[in-house]
Amino acid sequence: MNTGAPAIYLAQLRAELSDLPPGELEDVLQDAGGHLSEVASEFGAEPTISDLQDRLGTPRQYADQLRTAAGYPPRTGPAGQTHQDRLTAGWGALRWGLIAATVGPFFIAVGIFAWSWRETSFFGVLGFGILFVAAFLGIQALRGNDPRIVLETRNGARSAAALRGWIDQIPPNIRHELVTIGQPIWWVARGMIGAGGFFALFGAPAVTVVGAFAGAAVSIWIGRRTQQDARWLWYVVPLNVVATVAVPAFLAAAYMGASFGFLNHYQNRYGGSSAYNPPRNGLQLNGSTVTNIYPFDAQGKQVDVRLFDQDGNPIDLDRLDCAEAFKPGQHGSTTNLFPLPTIKPDENGVVTDSRNCKDTTEAPFAAPSAIATTPSPTPTPTPKPTPKPTVKPTR
Template structure:
């Protein structure tokens, strides 16, 4: 083999390498190990690159044929699929994120109806809803795009995603196997979340028996349902995004639930956390008593501030379960029934009319 045949072989090999450059370099080396003996043979007979190209075809064409037979992805297709597939993944991630946020918002709205959680301000709510709407729009556009022929397969073929899914499929993979083992636990958690969310209004308005019945009934439906959908999603790997989106919504609601429980636990049942109503020294005030100059209680009065605006306070009443409950309605008429409650005694909430105490007024002349 003289130097000109070596040059010819190497220039053909270099062109092949370039045409296969998207493949792992180890795989390219393996291919060239196979191909080189023939190239050397051909070059010995036809020592110019032109003659060699005439015999074997251009390196690009040769590489394309090899690619097709070996089942490697096509370069042109991968190059264009790559950025569009990446964009689609980004769109889906944004969409899933906004669904998660939507779940949190839904949770807030839902829990606020039945517990004493601070509402969002008008501006905050508008912003959150705008972000959710934008995210859902991105999701819708992406889904329409992704439903096109074979696009889902191209997204699944992205190296990062392929590694992730193969790790999840492999029971022996250290992280993937562990996550898989957690799956049944998640099915249980989301079923319990469903039970908690549905039974919450019953716990506020209904009797303990109705509450217990709701828990059992919803549990009997939610648990098998959750396992069924989990197993179905595990089998149907072709469109995992529906399952991911649905789970994101549940995670969002669950996050709010955990937040609500902590908030309630840290504040205790008697403290109201609200932007509305009347507060005095930082404590929510539901009732006021007034006395005239000679110390007699005033049986019925209305309160106004310096601008003539009513000073409204929320009403505290005895709710279901014999527990005190602060209602949303406000007005400026006082005094109201006093609400007493002994947390050690069940159903001990009482509404007491009248003025429960008398006052000794400071000995001064009544103001003029």
């Protein structure tokens, strides 16, 4: 009874009895499943949900009968709510949960595979914003009900029945190992890769290692918390989807040397190499990136110029001044006026405060010689006229 209306009805029944102790719950559901199979076999064709409800009542009514027979008190919920209210709350919570688990991870995945660090940051912030806002609204939509009321909705019950059908295909001993061993391993992996990948973008290797272990501890705590309070699932499930996308992305990038947006930023900032280096954006000279240009005139004096290509397009490079370092993008992130102002380091070689930051356009190398590098043309000698021979007349 893994598919069809009987499976959906049994999943809704499980949701109604979810507050029972796990061992008691399985015993009650085993007896109810046998009874449900007998009732379903009495119909000539596969019964519908309406057929089963006509014979057994709604899943909640049938669950109340089973509670009474087993000696458990009736399940309580928010006062004054009807069954339709519970269905409405369950569908609202399920809808926001689906948005959190699909739309949010989609934009995060776009950011992971972006080629620009700014695109990575934008889509990453947008994705996490949608994820957490939708998850919060999903919890609010529960209206104080048990989170398992989402299984009372038709879509929720159908999905739960299909998922349980797939799980039932796994041998019981393997299911046990996956839960007891695989789940803690996943908690540690998602925490270490998530936190380690984040701190790798901004900190030193030691900070990355410490952050990875801290992320594993937080991930384990969240996993244990979710087992006690199912409302955390609205946050954990979407984050699991993100981890499912991010973990293979990190591993593929490490193996193939793919230059994703965040890895490209990491390599440019902290150094590193890979087996494959796609063409870089910006100005190149003999395979190296040109970050600044210092023009000099024929007399060896540094001058300011604007550069354009053969089609009149400005040759823009990223700004390197204090304004871009402390307030990026406020004055435009690129310019074609050279030389570019760069940050003048202090006596310690580091600038950490915008108030002490100073710009300089002075070339970091000695000025070239004022002697023209183009050799003077060698004067062409003027050919002398060939004397005409004197002709003597003959007599």
